[in-house]
Amino acid sequence: MKNSDNRHGNGEVCSPEWGKGAHENGHGSDSDGVVLGLDGGTTSTVCVCIPLLSFSDHNLPNTVPILARAVAGCSNHNSVGESASKDTLEQVMAEALCKSGSTWSSVRAVCLGVSGVNHPKDQERILNWLRDIFPSHVKLYVHNDALAALASGTMGKLHGCVLIAGTGCICYGFSKDGREARAAGAGPVLGDWGSGYGIAAQALTAVVRAHDGRGPQTTLTHSILKVLGLSSPDELIGWTYADQSWARIAALVPEVVSCAEAGDQIANKILVDAVQELALSVKAVAQRLCLCGEDGNSSFPIVMVGGVLEANKSWDIGKEVINCIHERYPGAYPIRPTVEPAVGAALLACNFLMKESEGHCNS
Amino acid sequence: MKNSDNRHGNGEVCSPEWGKGAHENGHGSDSDGVVLGLDGGTTSTVCVCIPLLSFSDHNLPNTVPILARAVAGCSNHNSVGESASKDTLEQVMAEALCKSGSTWSSVRAVCLGVSGVNHPKDQERILNWLRDIFPSHVKLYVHNDALAALASGTMGKLHGCVLIAGTGCICYGFSKDGREARAAGAGPVLGDWGSGYGIAAQALTAVVRAHDGRGPQTTLTHSILKVLGLSSPDELIGWTYADQSWARIAALVPEVVSCAEAGDQIANKILVDAVQELALSVKAVAQRLCLCGEDGNSSFPIVMVGGVLEANKSWDIGKEVINCIHERYPGAYPIRPTVEPAVGAALLACNFLMKESEGHCNS
Structure with a gap:
């Protein structure tokens, strides 16, 4: 070659x-x-x-x-x-x-x-x-x-924005006149809290905080320790730093969703915060590119990609993100790529x- | 050997x-x-x-x-x-x-x-x-x-707690009857937000958010880019992931303190949050070990260790942490080791x- x-x-x-x-x-x-x-x-x-x-x-x-x-x-x-x-x-x-x-x-x-x-x-x-x-x-x-x-x-049409939320997250947009903008996508150190990694890291943190007395008890503790085969939150530190691959940590998102669906307030808050973060990324891009037009009501597509945005059972992160965006941009419409x-x-x-x-x- | x-x-x-x-x-x-x-x-x-x-x-x-x-x-x-x-x-x-x-x-x-x-x-x-x-x-x-x-x-006396806040942070306590407890010290992935790394990562995040439209403008942008020799916040992503040593990121704490001292509200909020986090660690340990005695007013030492807690100019993180702890534990007294x-x-x-x-x- x-x-x-x-x-x-x-x-x-x-x-x-x-x-x-x-x-x-x-x-x-x-x-x-x-x-x-x-x-x-x-x-x-x-x-x-x-x-x-x-x-x-x-x-x-x-x-x-x-x-x-x-x-x-x-x-x-x-x-x-x-x-x-x-x-x-x-x-x-x-x-x-x-x-x-x-x-x-x-x-x-x-x-x-x-x-x-x-x-x-x-x-x-x-x-x-x-x-x-x-x-x-x-x-x-x-x-x-x-x-x-x-x-x-x-x-192939270059207009609107895409929101990707899998292990990482990013929002990227392109205006009709050829300008582009992005928000988030800076990785976990730089605050991609709406990503799968971000959600799971918050959940792990909540378990540690509940254990050492800094935070309220949560069903995340039992759920996460069980799926990881650990016997105590103390062991989470060793588990976390043994292999810091982002995908390995992000794989815990389904546990967070399950706990939230079962009524755990800590898990629910983590997902609500993630929804706000993801919607904020889209709003930032939409505003910078004026995707909603001069009147603020023009329509534009939001292409939704990644495991975090896929339909869950009763707690649907993707749907909540769109609801949140609609409060400011009623003309935004979601697209799931085919x-x-x-x-x-x-x-x-x-x-x-x-x-x-x-x-x-x-x- | x-x-x-x-x-x-x-x-x-x-x-x-x-x-x-x-x-x-x-x-x-x-x-x-x-x-x-x-x-x-x-x-x-x-x-x-x-x-x-x-x-x-x-x-x-x-x-x-x-x-x-x-x-x-x-x-x-x-x-x-x-x-x-x-x-x-x-x-x-x-x-x-x-x-x-x-x-x-x-x-x-x-x-x-x-x-x-x-x-x-x-x-x-x-x-x-x-x-x-x-x-x-x-x-x-x-x-x-x-x-x-x-x-x-x-x-050598085994009583009280120590708060260490350098690159990482941990609070560790020992009661008179031999029980021990710790809080935080779980590393940056697991939410040690009061650490030097935590403070600096929040500051880097604030710069990225200001740049992409998710957050307000902050003087941290100019200050951090200047000290790192970068020309744009876009370059922060490459800088951050080129070498993820925690100490390298924590070395940016003085920039955050300087910006806060000069009146930057974002930098100030990051330090206020870090103070709350550090104080929360001490409160959690003190409560679990009942360091304040049955009446809640007994005295106990807090040994203060690490660069984050050393006296700054007008913004003294260590002093603020003690003030915050005093609201709940008036008998706690700081010790700087000799x-x-x-x-x-x-x-x-x-x-x-x-x-x-x-x-x-x-x-």
Whole structure:
């Protein structure tokens, strides 16, 4: 994969098997070429190859033909380092392209939605080595994975905001005139209290506080100790610092929801606070981008993504977040995506390419 | 150091030079023998060797003769692993003993105050390998480093509580009838908001929230970016996760105090909240141990330790914590230790040994 010149031709780097797909399944690259969409998260990286689609904000695609899909491990450079991140991204793109039966020369545009891209410097660094891989005519776009998630809900339309609340949380928005804004997404040290990690850490804290006399008793104690197989809250300290992976702690969210549903006031307060935090992120983005229009009543979509926002039993965090947002922005409407974020990234590639062709890219 | 039998004799393991001190400085081990006190923190480990002292709760030592002092690196098994922790503790004790000109056979008691000892299992593990090192007649005591800090303020008397607030925070108390209790000290994931790390993390969070529209503007932004040499709050995310050492983040506390002193309301609120948290820890321990007596007005000492509690300019966190505790416990009085925690550990060794001799150890 190091000699990138090889793949600027007509597909010589594909193994003989890789070239077959195009003819066997009837997809292959059409004359308009293909685009790659990539979603690089903290646990896995997904790349899809789709044909170049033409659409407008008023005529969005209903379905998206997926020519090929490839999956790899984590590509967040903050987690695995830059070299491993680069290798993973390069390999997963090569695999998707070859599976689709398309050639490197048929690629028109590539959009990477990568978690950990928080600063123009991150974007620039990834763009630099993408330019070594792809021929100069290929359009390259690098964004935070939140933008890909937004597009997966809006089917490529760049308007509204996405609220992601899984292990971490972030709100990201894009206005009709091309401005963007984000709120939260700064990780647990920097106060992402609406995230799964944030909710679970608050619950663990409540157990410790109840145990040492700083806080009221809570059923979270029994519930969390039981699921972790521990006999005393004292053991929570050792459990917590034995492995500080954020996902491991966030996995305790269902216990918090169960306790709240059973009437525990401490668990309930943790969820109410998380709802406020998540709604605040959306309100901050909506206000900065004026998503509700001049009159304050225009409609805009909120794409809802991640385990924390999925319907629970009686305590539905996602629904409560929307209710909270509606108090200020009655025109906001939730969307649950029907395609995955990598497809959103591919639709973004199409959208950006169309806008560049129209000369409106920077409008 | 692996052949522990060598040092159960009369000092043969000391190099020839090590034996000289006893005669040159006139200290050496007297007929009553010596005790070792050790303070094992997250950044360094200190061991002192003192003569066995006899004192009572009503006749405490005013000064402590230090025969020798040795310093080593971190010995917290959560940070460096058990094997490295053990090696460090063993080496620093051997050095202190040899520097004092005493022999292994003159050691009467050893008290280790080690951070990271949160559970009887931790205590038992360390006691097990201490028993391999020392002859069976040597009394061995292993406690959390907080108990050594308490004794450093009370000069060995086991009564009252200690509040430690540096990078981390913990409150630890000991009642006259031998019961003990702690609050906080569970690390940043589990809600030690009164710690230096907690204060600084709240300040960083406030900067991020002001930047993305979730919170009010604060002078913390300019102050923190300047001291870190960053140009935008966006860069704080990369800075924070590049190295998550708790001490590195806690080092920002002086910026928070400066901003609060200059009138910043956000910084002020962070310090007020930290004061409440620290005072709550003390109140929880005092209540569980009934340190204020049956009438609620008895006096008890609060040993104050750590950078967060040291006198600041106009905003004095330690003073505010005491004021807050006085609202409920007017008899509580602060003590600033004049000896280091390792000396506190050595005084504990003497105290425990006396109590065992009196047959009151478990009373």
